[in-house]
Amino acid sequence: MHKIDIDLIEMTLDVMKYAIGRISATEHPIGKPKKYEELKELVGETVTEKGVGGEYAFNLWKEYLSKANVPVDHPRNLAFVPASPTRAAIMFDLVTSASSIHGAYWMEGAGGIFCENEAMKWIVSLTGLPEGAFGVFTSGGTAANLSAIVTAREHWREDETYKREKGLIITSIGAHSSIKAMAKVADVDILLVDSEERLTGADLRKTIDNLNFHQRKRLFAVVATGGTTNAGIIDDLEGIADICEKENIWFHVDAAYGGGALAADSVRHLFNGIERADSITIDPHKWMFSPYDCGAVIYKKPELAKNAHSQQGSYLDIFKDEGAHGFNPTDYQIQLTRRVRGLPLWFSLATHGTDRYKQSVERGIELAQIAGKMIEENPHVELVREPSLSCVLYRRKGWKPEDYTHWTYENHKKGFALVTPTKWKNGDTYETVSRFCFINPDTTEEDIRLILETMN
Numbered sequence: 001m002h003k004i005d006i007d008l009i010e011m012t013l014d015v016m017k018y019a020i021g022r023i024s025a026t027e028h029p030i031g032k033p034k035k036y037e038e039l040k041e042l043v044g045e046t047v048t049e050k051g052v053g054g055e056y057a058f059n060l061w062k063e064y065l066s067k068a069n070v071p072v073d074h075p076r077n078l079a080f081v082p083a084s085p086t087r088a089a090i091m092f093d094l095v096t097s098a099s100s101i102h103g104a105y106w107m108e109g110a111g112g113i114f115c116e117n118e119a120m121k122w123i124v125s126l127t128g129l130p131e132g133a134f135g136v137f138t139s140g141g142t143a144a145n146l147s148a149i150v151t152a153r154e155h156w157r158e159d160e161t162y163k164r165e166k167g168l169i170i171t172s173i174g175a176h177s178s179i180k181a182m183a184k185v186a187d188v189d190i191l192l193v194d195s196e197e198r199l200t201g202a203d204l205r206k207t208i209d210n211l212n213f214h215q216r217k218r219l220f221a222v223v224a225t226g227g228t229t230n231a232g233i234i235d236d237l238e239g240i241a242d243i244c245e246k247e248n249i250w251f252h253v254d255a256a257y258g259g260g261a262l263a264a265d266s267v268r269h270l271f272n273g274i275e276r277a278d279s280i281t282i283d284p285h286k287w288m289f290s291p292y293d294c295g296a297v298i299y300k301k302p303e304l305a306k307n308a309h310s311q312q313g314s315y316l317d318i319f320k321d322e323g324a325h326g327f328n329p330t331d332y333q334i335q336l337t338r339r340v341r342g343l344p345l346w347f348s349l350a351t352h353g354t355d356r357y358k359q360s361v362e363r364g365i366e367l368a369q370i371a372g373k374m375i376e377e378n379p380h381v382e383l384v385r386e387p388s389l390s391c392v393l394y395r396r397k398g399w400k401p402e403d404y405t406h407w408t409y410e411n412h413k414k415g416f417a418l419v420t421p422t423k424w425k426n427g428d429t430y431e432t433v434s435r436f437c438f439i440n441p442d443t444t445e446e447d448i449r450l451i452l453e454t455m456n
């Protein structure tokens with residue numbers, strides 16, 4: 001299994017050929033899921049005592065299984081937060097896998113971690129955080145948010161007064177579901193300001209003033225969003241920072257999606273106040289064109305994260321020894337063994353330069369503006385709100401929720417597009433609407449026009 005023979009060499013060439021084809025293709029089919037039973041019928045048993053052989057398994061992958069996925073980089077995949085990894089980043093994802101690097105400790109992964117840190121320096125510079133701020137790459141925004149919440153809670157509990165208190169955090173209903181999920185994991189309560197629009201300093205002030213004595217005692221963090229997933233809304237980071245500083249509360253900004261827009265001059269001012277955060281989440285696998293999976297968590301004072309996350313174990317002591325002389329990413333987030341998942345981003349940044357990143361993010365914002373204009377000019381549809389960052393919410397006049405569902409499935413079934421509905425809170429009710437989220441700079445105005453046409 002670990003030996004080289006001619007079959008292995010042939011297999012390597014086949015896999016490389018496939019990867020080259022995928023990387024260099026300018027068009028990909030959009031792909032469709034199949035039921036488990038259908039896939040099983042097509043593929044049969046693959047994990048057996050003797051194995052079915054690499055060539056056979058790879059053919060199954062090419063023939064059936066790869067086609068049951070929806071590539072996130074399809075230019076008409078505008079659902080969720082799609083992705084659009086650069087070819088350079090994808091290529092270095094292959095190099096990362098082939099290099100077998102343990103990315104937890106400098107002693108083992110110095111070369112890879114060095115590259116990650118160069119990329120991280122650029123990301124940190126976009127935030128405007130003060131000297132000393134730094135971060136690490138995580139498996140995604142969820143892990144970054146959890147790492148930040150746990151750091152905040154541990155720091156809060158350094159004070160004896162709070163040792164036995166269950167923590168409380170405030171965010172808004174616009175926050176990503178991972179904030180609620182991670183509050184559960186960290187066993188902290190969460191209070192949601194009931195607005196999907198921009199969370200302001202005034203909203204936060206009112207919410208804190210309405211807390212009872214014990215709730216206020218338990219409040220240790222506020223999570224603002226730097227680009228909501230649903231609508232691209234950036235909270236009033238300046239106003240929220242003012243209150244967090246005054247009240248001595250940890251200020252976390254979840255910019256998992258919107259963080260890439262820190263590179264875009266046209267919208268950078270909307271993030272003012274982010275430089276006062278205690279921690280920030282930014283996902284390079286969203287708007288920094290990295291392959292999955294690559295998130296990042298950044299701390300104003302990384303030593304607080306180290307206090308919270310550094311793992312102890314006799315077999316680990318040697319890696320922390322001074323002789324290793326380096327930065328150990330494991331100390332700053334929840335994971336021990338880790339892939340150097342920032343390496344593809346580093347290679348892409350080194351290849352293209354940061355200006356190209358700026359241009360590609362600006363294109364996503366521009367596409368949202370273009371889509372907004374097309375919607376305004378089309379009598380069948382209307383904007384639910386002005387486009388924000390690269391998100392556009394719009395309604396098809398007269399449509400019920402089931403019409404959006406049917407339309408989504410039809411477009412997907414045809415292999416044409418993946419555009420999915422969402423809900424927008426309108427007063428006390430939630431309205432089903434359609435949503436675009438632009439990431440891929442290869443999405444064209446024609447793509448948008450054709451998608452809108454399918455609603456006529």
Ligand SMILES: Cc1ncc(COP(=O)(O)O)c(C=O)c1O
Nearest residue numbers: 081140141142176178229256257
């Ligand atoms: C604002 C925000 N935070 C957190 C997440 C979770 O990130 P991940 O899916 O990388 O764990 C997302 C994902 O869409 C997001 O948009």
